Amino acid sequence: FVGDVAKDLGLQPLALGDRGFQIVSEGRTQYFAVHGKTGHLVTAERIDREQLCRLVEKCLLRCELIMEREMKFYEIEVEISDINDNAPRFREAEIELRMNEMTAPGSRFPLAEAHDPDSGRNSLQSYELSGDEHFSLAVQAGPGGDQRPELVLAKALDREEAAFHELVLRASDGGDPARTGTARIRVTGLDANDNAPAFSQAEYTVRVPEDVPVGSVLVTVTATDNDEGLNGQVKYWLKKVSDIASDIFRLDNETGEIMLLRTLDFEDGNSYELEVQAHDGGGLFDTTKVTISVTDVNDNMPVISVRSAISEISEDAPSGTVVALLHVHD
Template sequence: GTRFPLEMAQDPDSGSNSLLTYQLSSNPSFSLSLKESPDGSQQPELLLERALDREEQSSLELVLTAVDGGDPVRSGTIKVLINVTDVNDNPPVFSHDRNRVRLREDAPLGSVVMNVSASDADAGNNARITYDFGKMPAKVLQKFMVDPETGLITLQEGLDFEDTRSYTLLIEARDGGGLLAHCKVEVEVLDVNDNPPDIMILSLMSPMLEDVPTGTVVALMNVNDPDSGENGQVSCELLGEAPLSIVASPGGSYKVLVLAKALDREEAAFHELMLRASDGGDPARTGTARIRVTVLDANDNAPVFSQAEYTVRVPEDVPVGSTLVTVTATDADEGLNGHVTYT
């Protein structure tokens, strides 16, 4: 319904040979309206018939024809050039509303996460787009950075799969007129084998008597690797000579050391060994723990004479109280258990 006045045509002829009317080339957006002036002349006006869309058509060219009433009819034409100026009627549009990306937890600072991109059908400043993060926790904002001009997202703080396995980034694109668009970037953190197995000794039976039965639990340990998959699968082995063996508990991460064969303090007063845990990564990472078990004496040895039999020849006139023979016996036990008395 908006009207745009056009320049009036001039015809120096008079009477019926003078200007009679105007005609406009066909166009769906405009029609011709004639407004009568006080002096009786007609003022041509363009009448807007429907809304314009610069993004669909940025310019139009019409032909206005002025026709007189003579015989033959004479006419004059003029081109009407219409430039449609932009208004900010289009928000930015992201190429993808939802994006997924994977990033290793050992990615160096400055690594490119991805480049988001938005376009705006408007022109000039209305089409100028800047990028920023939407409302997110401070922890996430510390990890990532987005370039306001290019939409390039980079890593600015180290990742840790064991701490956080994924992040959701909310990205905003704002045009020069203030219209907004949003998209999400899902960042999946990939595990790398950056943690060695950790061995924690929960209980240790030391010292222990040498006569404890086989199968006795000597130590309870928790072996854990916070990595995932094969990187977190742990196997254990004992290094060193010791009468112990490893038994895995139903919980998986708990390991039990049990007595595999009888102890003998007289043979070894203590046992020192190392438990080594290795994960399934490539290359594998290992953790170790030293275990020392002291063996206490039990009275498991009888005294032993230096000879099984003694033969003594005694003269018949030997005085009373004379020493006939000295016998000796030893006991492999220690302390009171190894103290020998004779009767």
């Protein structure tokens, strides 16, 4: 049960069947129906808020009740509220960090963020770290209010004393009961490396049309390291990327090329942000931001649908009489 349509319209339930009606929703899936005998709006399909509204805070489904004999329609809005049916999840359950033994205490290292598609209190709320006295956790607030965990070196490393450090990063949401997700962090201590990679740009911005061919190289990030040997070899990694963007773009770890994996659609998304890190063989790194803006091309035709139409009309019908309801969408 979603709502009492007959009551809201001031109709007797039996009157709905007599007047002829239908429920029409945007898209292929019809999520709602009206029970003819009771006049109740009911669900017709299972509704997954995270699937329908991945990028929208307020999730609304819209449909129309068409009264065919009266040639009237009524707009219906249903807000889908969130439940805590998703736990925070890290993209990688195992995180490998390489840290120079000469790193000064107080140094900070960005960690992978967890993702929870639920909203409000049911979404990601906190992080905690356990496992080793050499490290502590700091959480910074991002520009959009997101929480960004950072590993803080609390006590100087001694590679001869301990070559590896095992930690556990736990992410929790605010549901009741709370759901959690974990990632194991393995820190490897390294010998001295006195030069970090440096990107040629602090931020890369590129604009591409939505019909750019799959497989195209959209942008190439470049970092250099003045060290020699293993400490001067640079490889590239995606530090922060959304689930959607990870399905669309691929970063070549050796060349820094960002390639298109599948067709872009301006109507589905017009901007994507990636954070790329360049790591050398000694555990030092630099970070850059990549913004990919998608420009629209005219790849959609207007679609006209007849929502309702009368089959006959009297020759003396007055001018202005409604004979059909049309809907146009592009």
